[in-house]
Amino acid sequence: MEQITAELFGKTEIPYPVMLLRMTGAIIVGAIIGAEREYRDQAAGLRTHILVALAACVFALLSIESVHMAGFADEQVRIDPLRVIEAVTSGVAFLAAGMIVFSRGEVRGLTTGAGMWLAGAVGLAVGLGYWFVAVFATLACFIVLFILGKIRFAKPSCHEKHADKPE
DSSP: OHHHHHHHTOOOSSOHHHHHHHHHHHHHHHHHHHHHHHHTTOSSOHHHHHHHHHHHHHHHHHHHHHHTOGGGOSTTOOOOHHHHHHHHHHHHHHHHHHHOEEETTEEEOHHHHHHHHHHHHHHHHHHTTOHHHHHHHHHHHHIIIIIHHHOOOOOOOHHHHHHTSOO
16 A cells, blocks of 8 residues: 555655645636636637646646656756746647637637637746746736727728728
């Protein structure tokens, strides 16, 4: 039984309660970002943003822990935690790009894609222990999405743009 317990709760650099706190924080900041997208009935809403932030947090925790793993202590093995950040960034960018569509002359999903990208960034920030950065970025995102989202700038429609041009 000791071996199973040791396997499930092995020695870590970051204590398990701190990991749990960081993952919970990632869920919260992802939910704050995703709530606005859910409110506006976008395809990537609350659950998607939570999962992106949580996944990014887990990758950050794993990158910290992998540097300290006994099996990687050999000089021949090189661990680069920045590669994890790069992988999360490009992976989330791929997901975000999938949210962007061109339909009927309009681009849709840019804000949702940007929100997903930010959810990944704040998840990484929480996973790496940069709480201030994560909370500030989440609050800034909330302001941009909720408050600035209420401001509608007059934009000519696709038909109005071409109405004055001769055919």
